[in-house]
Amino acid sequence: MATIFRDWTEGHSKGWGVEPLKISHNLHEHPLFSKEGLGELIQSYPIEHYSLIRTSSVGETKKVWRRGEVGDLTGHEVIEKIAAGGLWLQLRELKSVDRRYDDLLQEIYAEARERVPGFDSFGHEMGILISSPHAKAHYHADLPGQALWQIAGSKRVYLYPAEEPYLPQPELEKIALTGLEVGLRYEPEFDRQALVFDLKPGEMLTWELNAPHRVENHGELSISMTTEHWTDEIRRSQMLTVANGILRQHFGIVPKRRALHGPAFWAKASLQAGWRRSPWFKRERRKMLPVDFRLGRGANNPIVDIPAYVVR
Incomplete structure (x- = not known):
């Protein structure tokens, strides 16, 4: 094979x-x-x-x-x-x-x-x-x-x-x-x-x-x-990281526990799930790098500046 x-x-x-x-x-x-x-x-x-x-x-x-x-x-x-x-x-x-x-x-x-x-x-x-x-x-x-x-x-x-x-x-x-x-x-x-x-x-x-x-x-x-x-473990780690970031950046709480199982984990899992449905999520994800150039044909101008715009 x-x-x-x-x-x-x-x-x-x-x-x-x-x-x-x-x-x-x-x-x-x-x-x-x-x-x-x-x-x-x-x-x-x-x-x-x-x-x-x-x-x-x-x-x-x-x-x-x-x-x-x-x-x-x-x-x-x-x-x-x-x-x-x-x-x-x-x-x-x-x-x-x-x-x-x-x-x-x-x-x-x-x-x-x-x-x-x-x-x-x-x-x-x-x-x-x-x-x-x-x-x-x-x-x-x-x-x-x-x-x-x-x-x-x-x-x-x-x-x-x-x-x-x-x-x-x-x-x-x-x-x-x-x-x-x-x-x-x-x-x-x-x-x-x-x-x-x-x-x-x-x-x-x-x-x-x-x-x-x-x-x-x-x-x-x-x-x-x-x-x-x-994997399930990677997904849990991501959920925990998001929840800890919410606590730190939006509530001024310094998270200490990183357990991937138990009541504390599931509380944080619920927190991050709610955040993903909130306006905060959309605001954070809006910070995208704008497009501000295109490729030119000539050897002397490989980069051509254009008015910046954001691709969604």
């Missing part, structure tokens, strides 16, 4: 979801991830499901983070612009845009379920990241279980402990409340505790829940895929 993972070991089964793991895969050979296939995908991708980011590169001290649109460029032209530098394209919610990627996503998690005893996940999502040589993703943390799959090019991933001071609890709560994963405070001395992984095509990396990380591309166009999932 054909498999997606390669060279799987018993250590991978034991460490899945609780420690950083680098595992081989064959998705870099899949036709869905060829440049031809990706060019066709980009050309018809709805703007509400993609983020085109102008970002700083390795060596730049000033943090740049602007959102744009692809304009009237073809998918292949968009890839060429990204290869020229300074850009990052994230294609989100692939499974709802193209059914073929959803079929592949289900194959991935079906195989993981077979290989990892007790791994029962849901809420699977998939995204594609196409980024420029030397582009970097700033220090951030994700809420669901995560994996990063390298398809083309190479990159360096820095993983940090999911604990103070690398992940202050108030900052994780803010991410849970707003849905904005960037904004964590990063200090260069954090690197002393970082685990560093170089990913090349045919390798994927997964790590413990909420572990902060940052990414630096090497000197070529990078194409990666991200997958995310939820």
Whole structure:
């Protein structure tokens, strides 16, 4: 039987979801991830499901983070612009845009379920990241279980402990409340505790829940895929984090308990469920990065400023 993972070991089964793991895969050979296939995908991708980011590169001290649109460029032209530098394209919610990627996503998690005893996940999502040589993703943390799959090019991933001071609890709560994963405070001395992984095509990396990380591309166009999932434990952790954020930010109460079971947990679960139905939730989620540029055709004007607007 054909498999997606390669060279799987018993250590991978034991460490899945609780420690950083680098595992081989064959998705870099899949036709869905060829440049031809990706060019066709980009050309018809709805703007509400993609983020085109102008970002700083390795060596730049000033943090740049602007959102744009692809304009009237073809998918292949968009890839060429990204290869020229300074850009990052994230294609989100692939499974709802193209059914073929959803079929592949289900194959991935079906195989993981077979290989990892007790791994029962849901809420699977998939995204594609196409980024420029030397582009970097700033220090951030994700809420669901995560994996990063390298398809083309190479990159360096820095993983940090999911604990103070690398992940202050108030900052994780803010991410849970707003849905904005960037904004964590990063200090260069954090690197002393970082685990560093170089990913090349045919390798994927997964790590413990909420572990902060940052990414630096090497000197070529990078194409990666991200997958995310939820389990009952991850879902409970998210509910608790949201409730603690509500208590801290809206009521000035410093939460102390992080139990995932018992009466205290269910009280917080009810609190966060009510908040999601409140005007507070809508106000927090309105804080979205506006689109303020589009890609230009000329080599001398790759970025064209436009009046800012927000994509809902």
